[in-house]
Amino acid sequence: xxxxxxxxxxxxxxxxxxxxxxxxxxxxxLQFVIEKRxxxxxxQEFNLSDYRVRKILNDSINKIIQGINDLIFKSQFxxxxxxxxxxxxxxxxxxxxxxxxxxxxxxxxxxxxxxxxQNIEILRFSVRxxxxxxxxxxxxxxxxxxxxxxxxNNKSQIGxxxxxxxxxxxxxxxxxxx
Numbered sequence: 536x537x538x539x540x541x542x543x544x545x546x547x548x549x550x551x552x553x554x555x556x557x558x559x560x561x562x563x564x565l566q567f568v569i570e571k572r573x574x575x576x577x578x579q580e581f582n583l584s585d586y587r588v589r590k591i592l593n594d595s596i597n598k599i600i601q602g603i604n605d606l607i608f609k610s611q612f613x614x615x616x617x618x619x620x621x622x623x624x625x626x627x628x629x630x631x632x633x634x635x636x637x638x639x640x641x642x643x644x645x646x647x648x649x650x651x652x653q654n655i656e657i658l659r660f661s662v663r664x665x666x667x668x669x670x671x672x673x674x675x676x677x678x679x680x681x682x683x684x685x686x687x688n689n690k691s692q693i694g695x696x697x698x699x700x701x702x703x704x705x706x707x708x709x710x711x712x713x
Contacts, residue, residue, distance in 0.1 A: 652677060655668060680710050
């Protein structure tokens with residue numbers, strides 16, 4: 536009986552390279568399955584009995600089938616690993632989103648407490664920004680946390696650039712001006 540399905544697998548893949556067949560087993564299997572040679576022809580070529588060739592072919596085909604089963608198992612295992620990885624990535628994304636919201640609400644915790652009591656001068660604001668902050672009674676870095684965007688917008692002679700400067704330098708110390 537010819538094993539046509541095995542011939543197609545051997546032709547379409549490198550399954551024989553992945554199996555633990557000796558050169559003799561590989562050659563006999565190719566001759567039998569692909570070239571459709573008879574057992575007695577193979578036996579004559581290798582100077583073996585028909586019985587011995589049948590035994591070698593049987594063992595070879597069993598090794599190939601075992602190799603195929605191993606590949607199927609590995610493929611199923613990899614599918615599960617990929618599914619788990621995708622699920623993990625989704626959960627990770629959800630957690631990042633939740634923590635990002637939480638950390639936004641707690642952004643003032645980032646403040647460097649050693650520099651919180653230092654004079655506002657360490658931030659090196661422009662003259663206009665220093666004047667506005669002086670009018671808002673901001674003398675220490677920690678005082679910036681009391682300033683709101685409304686406070687800044689209500690001041691006269693302050694532009695978008697000055698507001699942006701105050702906001703960006705405040706954020707460097709973890710102070711969010713809303």
